[in-house]
Amino acid sequence: MRKEEEEKGRRGEEEKRRRGENNRIFRFFLLLICVSFVFACKPNSTILNSQRNNQPPANSINKAINSFERDLETMRTADFDYIYVFRRKDGGQMDGEDKRFVKANSPAQTNRFIVSDEEKAIIAGSKFKFAPENLKTLQERFGVEDFSKPAADSVVSPNANMNSNG
Numbered sequence: 001m002r003k004e005e006e007e008k009g010r011r012g013e014e015e016k017r018r019r020g021e022n023n024r025i026f027r028f029f030l031l032l033i034c035v036s037f038v039f040a041c042k043p044n045s046t047i048l049n050s051q052r053n054n055q056p057p058a059n060s061i062n063k064a065i066n067s068f069e070r071d072l073e074t075m076r077t078a079d080f081d082y083i084y085v086f087r088r089k090d091g092g093q094m095d096g097e098d099k100r101f102v103k104a105n106s107p108a109q110t111n112r113f114i115v116s117d118e119e120k121a122i123i124a125g126s127k128f129k130f131a132p133e134n135l136k137t138l139q140e141r142f143g144v145e146d147f148s149k150p151a152a153d154s155v156v157s158p159n160a161n162m163n164s165n166g
Contacts, residue, residue, distance in 0.1 A: 071116040071123055072147060080111065080125035083147040086138060093119040098142075105137045106130065 075083045086102050088094065094102075094115060102122050103113065109128040116123055129148075130138075138144055 068117040068121060071114045075112070075114070075123055075125040078112065078125060080127060081149050082126045082129055084124045084130065085145040085147060086122045086124070086142040087120060087145070089143055091120065094122055098122075101141060102138065105134055107134060
């Protein structure tokens with residue numbers, strides 16, 4: 001009986017050893033597969049570099065024009081009747097003092113200001129016309145472009161022709 005128990009114990013140990021070896025082989029192949037995936041998923045640097053060489057260099061002037069046009073179109077889409085663009089006469093960027101001056105000398109009804117064109121322009125959008133004295137003050141310091149709707153100047157307030165004695 002002891003021999004049978006020893007035989008069973010020996011067979012059990014052999015079985016455990018075989019399972020351990022199989023387990024080690026399985027782990028080795030699993031590790032090999034994982035390593036293969038890691039190296040297989042690496043991007044091909046030759047292809048990536050060739051695409052960079054084929055693209056033309058970005059032109060900063062086109063970007064500035066595109067951003068300005070996009071911002072101007074945003075003002076038109078917002079359906080502002082009066083759109084004015086202010087630029088420094090020296091062509092430089094608008095600093096904090098310039099921005100404060102534009103806002104201080106614009107009518108209170110001005111709905112939106114956008115700094116655009118790489119901070120070289122301020123676009124103002126309003127439903128109300130700028131008073132001539134406001135425009136004159138702004139024109140003394142800045143170049144002013146008017147992108148208002150063509151019909152905006154001819155629109156007359158519905159209350160303009162009413163008799164005050166009524």
